[in-house]
Amino acid sequence: MRVFLVAGEASGDALGAALIDGLTALAPETRFMGVGGAAMEARGLQSLFPMTDLSVMGLAEILPRYLHLRRRLTQTVEAASAARPDVLITIDSPDFGLRVAKRVRARHPVRTVHYVAPSVWAWRPGRAQAMAPFIDQVLALLPFEPPYMEAAGIRCDFVGHPIATEPRADPAAVAAFRQARADGGARIVTVLPGSRGSEVARLAPVFGAALARLGTGGRRLRVIVPAAPGVAAAVRAQVAGWPGAEVIDGGDDALKRVAFAASDAALAASGTVSLQLAAAGTPMVIAYDMNPLSRAIVSRLLRVGTVTLVNLVTGRCDVPECLGRDCTPERIAAELSAVLDDPAAQSAALRETMRALGQGGEDPGLRAARAVLDGLR
Numbered sequence: 001m002r003v004f005l006v007a008g009e010a011s012g013d014a015l016g017a018a019l020i021d022g023l024t025a026l027a028p029e030t031r032f033m034g035v036g037g038a039a040m041e042a043r044g045l046q047s048l049f050p051m052t053d054l055s056v057m058g059l060a061e062i063l064p065r066y067l068h069l070r071r072r073l074t075q076t077v078e079a080a081s082a083a084r085p086d087v088l089i090t091i092d093s094p095d096f097g098l099r100v101a102k103r104v105r106a107r108h109p110v111r112t113v114h115y116v117a118p119s120v121w122a123w124r125p126g127r128a129q130a131m132a133p134f135i136d137q138v139l140a141l142l143p144f145e146p147p148y149m150e151a152a153g154i155r156c157d158f159v160g161h162p163i164a165t166e167p168r169a170d171p172a173a174v175a176a177f178r179q180a181r182a183d184g185g186a187r188i189v190t191v192l193p194g195s196r197g198s199e200v201a202r203l204a205p206v207f208g209a210a211l212a213r214l215g216t217g218g219r220r221l222r223v224i225v226p227a228a229p230g231v232a233a234a235v236r237a238q239v240a241g242w243p244g245a246e247v248i249d250g251g252d253d254a255l256k257r258v259a260f261a262a263s264d265a266a267l268a269a270s271g272t273v274s275l276q277l278a279a280a281g282t283p284m285v286i287a288y289d290m291n292p293l294s295r296a297i298v299s300r301l302l303r304v305g306t307v308t309l310v311n312l313v314t315g316r317c318d319v320p321e322c323l324g325r326d327c328t329p330e331r332i333a334a335e336l337s338a339v340l341d342d343p344a345a346q347s348a349a350l351r352e353t354m355r356a357l358g359q360g361g362e363d364p365g366l367r368a369a370r371a372v373l374d375g376l377r
Contacts, residue, residue, distance in 0.1 A: 013037030015115055049072060080104045097114065114138050116139070117148070121303070123304075125148075136155065177258050186220040189336070190263040194228075203289065203327075207332065225239050226256045284319055318349035
């Protein structure tokens with residue numbers, strides 16, 4: 001069996017790697033080709049080009065790279081069409097992946113699967129109907145997503161979220177981490193200003209100012225900043241002046257899990273990291289802002305009152321958010337202070353989220369692989 005995969009960012013690379021593992025276990029003779037990152041390449045995929053070429057978010061950020069992205073789109077479509085795979089699987093990054101699927105499908109009748117349901121429940125609900133002519137199947141990470149896709153006539157399988165089945169931090173390592181840093185009653189706060197350069201540049205100064213306000217209010221903080229591999233230098237430059245801050249390797253998943261579990265609270269950019277914190281049982285504040293143009297467009301399209309996945313899964317707003325114009329040092333400091341005063345307030349919501357996403361069940365990569373094979377049959 002020949003499988004053509006297209007992933008566009010780090011989260012998609014992780015999903016693609018788990019899917020490759022699942023398909024290899026169930027169908028050992030499968031051959032893989034397409035676009036992926038380091039995790040997929042470690043499993044034998046030879047990426048057409050560096051996946052980082054596609055890791056762009058926000059209208060204002062995409063515009064300067066539009067011509068380059070178009071060339072990569074054409075290159076991917078040509079390669080997928082020439083490969084004649086049994087199935088074309090696009091992973092997350094819908095603005096790129098769905099364009100690939102549509103153009104390849106127009107050339108020949110390949111089966112198409114999109115892994116990670118577009119957030120039609122949040123904005124642009126018409127995307128589900130628009131996908132129906134060229135997407136045969138969607139693999140959903142969240143339990144409430146299948147009905148939205150099925151209403152448009154697309155098969156949709158809930159396969160669980162990979163974070164729910166990741167290994168937990170070793171308790172001894174967590175205790176050692178805390179002992180080395182939480183001296184004299186200091187509170188450990190993990191700060192995650194994003195995994196893209198534009199996010200770090202925009203959010204880190206605001207996050208730093210919020211932490212400074214907490215410090216002047218009398219709290220003793222030890223700040224841990226996991227730096228994603230692609231933005232490590234930018235993160236170190238931004239946090240150089242933060243008192244009590246320690247930058248750790250955000251690419252070391254085991255170390256990051258230990259830091260999360262050892263933290264009293266976290267301040268994080270919106271995204272999948274909220275589920276990683278939930279898995280560690282770490283209470284959090286989510287804060288995010290965009291380029292003003294992107295913010296204006298998204299705010300008009302948004303159809304939900306929260307963007308944090310924990311809140312969306314539980315249906316309650318247990319995790320505080322500071323978004324858009326509310327993403328200010330004053331608001332963030334106030335919310336983070338409240339979380340540090342009552343860290344147990346989020347505990348039930350974090351546990352409920354993990355159960356709903358498949359904690360204790362079969363590995364999502366294997367479930368996704370089984371769903372793909374069932375669709376092919």
